[in-house]
Amino acid sequence: GQNIDQPTEMTATEGAIVQINCTYQTSGFNGLFWYQQHAGEAPTFLSYNVLDGLEEKGRFSSFLSRSKGYSYLLLKELQMKDSASYLCAVRDGSGGSYIPTFGRGTSLIVHP
Amino acid sequence: SQTIHQWPATLVQPVGSPLSLECTVEGTSNPNLYWYRQAAGRGLQLLFYSVGIGQISSEVPQNLSASRPQDRQFILSSKKLLLSDSGFYLCAWSAAATGRGQYFGPGTRLTVT
Numbered sequence: 001g002q003n004i005d006q007p008t009e010m011t012a013t014e015g016a017i018v019q020i021n022c023t024y025q026t027s028g029f030n031g032l033f034w035y036q037q038h039a040g041e042a043p044t045f046l047s048y049n050v051l052d053g054l055e056e057k058g059r060f061s062s063f064l065s066r067s068k069g070y071s072y073l074l075l076k077e078l079q080m081k082d083s084a085s086y087l088c089a090v091r092d093g094s095g096g097s098y099i100p101t102f103g104r105g106t107s108l109i110v111h112p
Numbered sequence: 113s114q115t116i117h118q119w120p121a122t123l124v125q126p127v128g129s130p131l132s133l134e135c136t137v138e139g140t141s142n143p144n145l146y147w148y149r150q151a152a153g154r155g156l157q158l159l160f161y162s163v164g165i166g167q168i169s170s171e172v173p174q175n176l177s178a179s180r181p182q183d184r185q186f187i188l189s190s191k192k193l194l195l196s197d198s199g200f201y202l203c204a205w206s207a208a209a210t211g212r213g214q215y216f217g218p219g220t221r222l223t224v225t
Contacts, residue, residue, distance in 0.1 A: 030210060031210070031212075033213050033214075040221075041218070041219070042202055042216040042217060042218050042219045043156070043202075043216050044216070045213040045214070045215060048212045048213050087155070087156070091210075093210070097161075097169070098210055099146075099158060099161060099171075100214065101158075102155050102156040103155060104154065104155040105155060
């Protein structure tokens with residue numbers, strides 16, 4: 001299985017930049033995902049990394065280093081609506097099931 | 113485009129009563145389907161997944177069961193609910209096992225009283 005670790009909570013100021021880290025341990029890495037989940041709602045897909053490097057999508061970017069078992073989600077020009085939980089998920093293909101395992105999520109609070 | 117539906121949105125059920133939650137996907141064929149539960153302040157726990165009609169894999173022992181009677185329909189059931197079954201139930205689909213991500217339905221908030 002996978003062991004996924006991400007901070008429980010972070011706070012940041014509107015307009016700033018925040019980096020949410022995720023570390024993982026897996027024997028058959030097959031992709032890393034980031035999701036955003038607002039309170040009381042379902043998670044929505046943000047990004048997918050399978051190769052090392054940075055994937056940029058508007059204000060959000062996601063980075064992966066497979067050798068370090070490390071990823072981060074970078075949020076720029078923070079807005080109040082970015083206050084949400086951010087879930088890191090890792091897919092492992094070693095058992096043949098290719099089911100992502102989710103971390104507990106990082107609750108981001110953006111204040112004025 | 114693909115859409116995923118879940119119902120009901122909220123449900124309050126007494127202990128010992130049965131449960132049936134339904135999930136349907138539109139706009140895709142032969143999706144992988146998943147049922148997750150999220151307890152308050154907890155992460156997503158995978159309950160069941162299915163790669164095809166009638167094919168169900170269970171991740172955790174529990175008093176819940178799942179069925180996939182049609183390609184794009186996934187049902188979560190219980191014969192007798194427990195208090196510990198309360199939570200936010202999410203259905204998700206992916207295009208394939210190694211696809212780019214899972215896409216979640218709106219969820220069902222279940223409270224067992």
